[in-house]
Amino acid sequence: MDSSERRARIRANLGIEPISHGQVYTFQIAIPESEKENISLERSQLIEDTLIQHKSNLIPLIVRRTDKYSEEEEYEVIYGADWCIVAKQLDIEKLWVWVFDMNDEQAVAVQEEMQQLLGSSSNREKPINQETDVATLLESKLKPIYTKLNQLLSDTTANVSKSDLEQKIITIESQVKNLSFAIERLAVSLQELMPRPKLNLLTANEEDIKNALDETGANKNQRNAALKALQYWKQPGKTLxxxxxxxxxxxxxxYKIKNFAYGTYEKLRKVSEIRSK
Incomplete structure (x- = not known):
């Protein structure tokens, strides 16, 4: 089914059309519990940077009218929950939305449609299985070599000329060499993926904290905001x-610190800990 057929299915078969398009207050948009998972740091940073720069979302969310949440939450987000979550954390006042009236079945169909057109908006962070990734890579690299070897053995029984055999051996040696380079690069990548010791915020200096946050993709404003929050709770009479x-x-x-939002808080948690001596 191509994109035009998918769009036709939503418009004609399901019979849903937008009832309005524009900006609504962010506090009016409810987020289903199933969508309230942690957003990956990379995805959160991308959305956060865009919202800070433009003060709103460039791609409208898809929402439907609802009465199953609080009185002020008039809409439920169907597609773009990750944008809504970050916008609420940043206190973005309004978001652009397409408003529909749709039932649960139609909502699922719309989600599938948008995932195919724009990519998945899932905010769940996928675990990295290094062992599986390595095995897959090695298998993909070795498979053509095994094929060549089998062909070589077959050709040998068929009295292939010496020059042909030498050329085949050169080809195999070249592939083995490429494989060794790939393994070396993979070893470096795996070393980078190894978990690093977390900073102890009770003893770490500002430079170390800045460098650690920088590795998570935090910008200057976020790093400075995190330091201000730490300085505040390290004051006499306060508890970090x-x-x-x-x-x-x-x-x-x-106790709100300007520019210190949940995205920066999660970055700080990823690279540090609070541990008494």
Whole structure:
């Protein structure tokens, strides 16, 4: 089924048309529990940078009218939940949306349609299986070599000329050499993927914290905001804890630190810990 046929299915077969298009307040959009998983750091950073730069989303979300949430949440996000989550963390006031009236079956069909047209908006972070990746790579590299060897053995029984055999051996040697280079690059990549010791925020200096955040893709404003939050909770009479840092990331909190949002909080948690001596 091509893209035009998929669009025709939604418009004609399911019979849903947008009832409006425009901006709505972010607090009016409800996020289903099934979509409230952690967003990968890479995806969160990409969305966060775009929202900060443009103050809103460039691609409209798809929502439907609903009455199953709180009184102020008039819409439920169908596609683009990850954008909505980050926007709420950044206190983005309004988001562009297409508003539909649709039932659950139609909502699922729309999600499938959008995933095929624009790619999956799933915000679940996929685990990395290094062992499987290595095995797959080696298998893909070795398979053509095995094929060549089998052909060589077959040709030998058929009295292939010496020059043909030498050329085949040269080809196989070249592929083995390429494989060795691939393994060397893979070894370097695996070394980079090895988990590094986390910083202890109670003892780490500012430069180490900045460098650690920089590796997560945090920008200058985010790094500075994280340092301000740490400085605040390290003051005499205060307690540095993840719970308190989360308060500094929450919009509307009396401990809110400017530019310190949940995305930066999660980056900080990824590279550091709070451990007493």
């Amino acid at each position: 804890s993840w719970e308190n840092l989360r308060e500094s990331a929450a919009s509307g909190s009396e």
